Structure formats: C-alpha cells, structure tokens
Amino acid sequence: MKVTIRNTGGQREDYGIEKNDDTASVPGQIAAHSSRTVTVTLREDRRTRVTVNWANKQVETRTLRADCKKSGGGAAPPASPPRKLPHTGPDNDVLWARAATGGAILLTGMIIFWYGGIWPRRRERVFAKKTD
Structure with missing residues (x-):
C-alpha cells in the first residue's frame, strides 16, 4: 500500500508511519511545500492499523486489509461486468x-x-x- 504525505508548511518536517503489527516505524523528513509517497507492507488477510505521526501527534489513522490472495494477485477488475455468473453450487x-x-x-x-x-x-x- 502506498501512503502519500504532503507538507503544506514553510519548513522541513519530520514524520513517522507506524503499524500495529510489531514492525519498526518508518521515519522520514519532507521538504516544505512538497509531497512524498511511501510504500507500506500490510499483512495478508489481517487488519493493519496504519498511523501517520507528526511531532508525536497522530495526523491520520486508518485500518486497512490486504486481500491479494483472494482477489487474484491484485489484478484489475474486468472492463465490463460478466453477463452470466459462474456456477458455484x-x-x-x-x-x-x-x-x-x-x-x-x-x-x-x-x-x-x-x-x-x-x-x-x-x-x-x-x-x-x-x-x-
């Protein structure tokens, strides 16, 4: 998953991205009036809470779930919906x-x-x- 961080202020700022899966936080710095995209790895088939911190304050928190195995490896959805549903019974x-x-x-x-x-x-x- 990609997390985009934007600094709308006039000076360089420090940030941190934390997850609740016992991995180390991802620290970084971002220049004034710029944005940065950071790739964060999620656990498969489990919920992961991703928190972006700035100056020891939570800026944004979201709970996400990676379902890559169930969705067929992250393939794009079909261009048009199928006309007939597959037989599953x-x-x-x-x-x-x-x-x-x-x-x-x-x-x-x-x-x-x-x-x-x-x-x-x-x-x-x-x-x-x-x-x-």
Whole structure:
C-alpha cells in the first residue's frame, strides 16, 4: 500500500508511519511545500492499523486489509461486468446422490425397526408363573 504525505508548511518536517503489527516505524523528513509517497507492507488477510505521526501527534489513522490472495494477485477488475455468473453450487449429480443416500438410510432404518419388533419372539415363557 502506498501512503502519500504532503507538507503544506514553510519548513522541513519530520514524520513517522507506524503499524500495529510489531514492525519498526518508518521515519522520514519532507521538504516544505512538497509531497512524498511511501510504500507500506500490510499483512495478508489481517487488519493493519496504519498511523501517520507528526511531532508525536497522530495526523491520520486508518485500518486497512490486504486481500491479494483472494482477489487474484491484485489484478484489475474486468472492463465490463460478466453477463452470466459462474456456477458455484453443487452439480445435479451430487444432489441426486445425496437424495439416494438419504432414501437408503431411511429404508435401512425402517427395516431395522421392523426386524427389531419381530426378532426376539419366543414361544416358551422365560419366567414360570407363580402358583400360590
């Protein structure tokens, strides 16, 4: 990211650019009635607070985020918007496979429930009746 610093005063001034990512501040001097552009490296996929100081006072503070990996390396946006959006959801085959799996699970559960109701049947009594 590039930070542009302008000195509108009549004398040379000192400045400092600080970040909240435990790196050293970037000090510098700027001549009267001039500007300077300083390149500042940001952390990828994390917020970085960039502060420009002059005479131990904050002049400007901004929180920025570098998303170079997500945006494809900082490529320029297309000249015209796409007419058709890309397909990002699951294919129809995947949906049919999920439906078939759900049906098979349901059928298996019904068979187990039915078989569990008829399997432990015994014709003889387990405990004899008490005769008093």
